[in-house]
Amino acid sequence: MDGQEITGFLIDIDGVLYTGDTPVPGARVAITSLVDQGYLFRCVSNSTRKCRATIAARLEQLGFDIPKHTIFTPPLAAVRFMQETGKHRAYLLTTGDVDRDFEGACSDDGSTAVDYVIVGDAGDKATYASMNHAFRCLIEGADLIALEKDRYWMATDGLSLSAGPFVTALESATGKTATVVGKPSKAFFELALHDMGLAAQEVVMIGDDILTDIGGAQAAGMRGVLVRTGKFRKDVCEKSTILPAAIINSVCDIGTLL
Numbered sequence: 001m002d003g004q005e006i007t008g009f010l011i012d013i014d015g016v017l018y019t020g021d022t023p024v025p026g027a028r029v030a031i032t033s034l035v036d037q038g039y040l041f042r043c044v045s046n047s048t049r050k051c052r053a054t055i056a057a058r059l060e061q062l063g064f065d066i067p068k069h070t071i072f073t074p075p076l077a078a079v080r081f082m083q084e085t086g087k088h089r090a091y092l093l094t095t096g097d098v099d100r101d102f103e104g105a106c107s108d109d110g111s112t113a114v115d116y117v118i119v120g121d122a123g124d125k126a127t128y129a130s131m132n133h134a135f136r137c138l139i140e141g142a143d144l145i146a147l148e149k150d151r152y153w154m155a156t157d158g159l160s161l162s163a164g165p166f167v168t169a170l171e172s173a174t175g176k177t178a179t180v181v182g183k184p185s186k187a188f189f190e191l192a193l194h195d196m197g198l199a200a201q202e203v204v205m206i207g208d209d210i211l212t213d214i215g216g217a218q219a220a221g222m223r224g225v226l227v228r229t230g231k232f233r234k235d236v237c238e239k240s241t242i243l244p245a246a247i248i249n250s251v252c253d254i255g256t257l258l
Contacts, residue, residue: 006258007202008040010192010217013055013071014047015208015230016251020156023062024229026252031064033255042192043071044205046148046182046212048120048163049096052076072192074147074182075101078118080191081145081181082106087115091137093130093166094120094147112137119170119178120147121163131166138174148182150212154231183209184216206251208232215242227251
């Protein structure tokens with residue numbers, strides 16, 4: 001790949017290392033090869049259904065050797081954001097066990113008197129009642145934090161709505177603009193870059209979403225490489241104004257970039 005020498009990688013998880021319940025062929029070998037060759041990497045995922053520990057356990061179950069501390073998810077960025085503002089009352093509109101990443105960082109007494117409404121991929125918990133409660137919190141003064149604003153993701157049974165459409169609905173209803181703390185937020189990418197001790201110019205982002213992965217990486221000063229796995233769609237790529245530094249079949253072709 002043209003440009004400054006590559007010394008590290010940021011790698012998306014869902015759609016890049018695995019899809020559904022199946023590892024992408026060659027992905028485990030690719031990660032092992034990076035480690036053996038001395039490259040640094042961090043996994044940056046917009047997944048907001050699982051806490052960091054659960055994601056690490058799932059990767060281990062699928063045969064990957066990826067420690068928990070190398071995984072960066074939007075809740076980590078949200079917690080840092082709340083710590084910086086000194087506010088901690090929050091209504092979480094999420095599902096799964098992602099709330100574990102917020103333990104000790106925020107509180108919710110069930111009322112609408114909160115500082116933040118924090119929205120992730122809530123799945124079946126995104127009901128009229130939960131969305132209306134979020135709406136009321138926002139109308140009464142809370143600020144809106146989007147853990148991510150992806151439009152959709154590749155679930156086991158096919159493409160499925162992510163948090164983006166629900167965040168947009170709340171923005172439309174309240175006139176407020178969400179602070180996005182996951183990809184493509186520059187601050188989110190910088191968390192992982194800082195942890196590796198590398199400059200953006202030294203790092204390549206590998207992802208399956210041309211907007212949040214590739215566009216976000218480029219805005220943060222990195223090169224972005226798109227994979228043809230996960231939610232990659234040729235027609236979406238062709239219509240996009242974002243031009244990846246390269247497009248590869250899957251993460252197993254990462255060696256062609258070195």
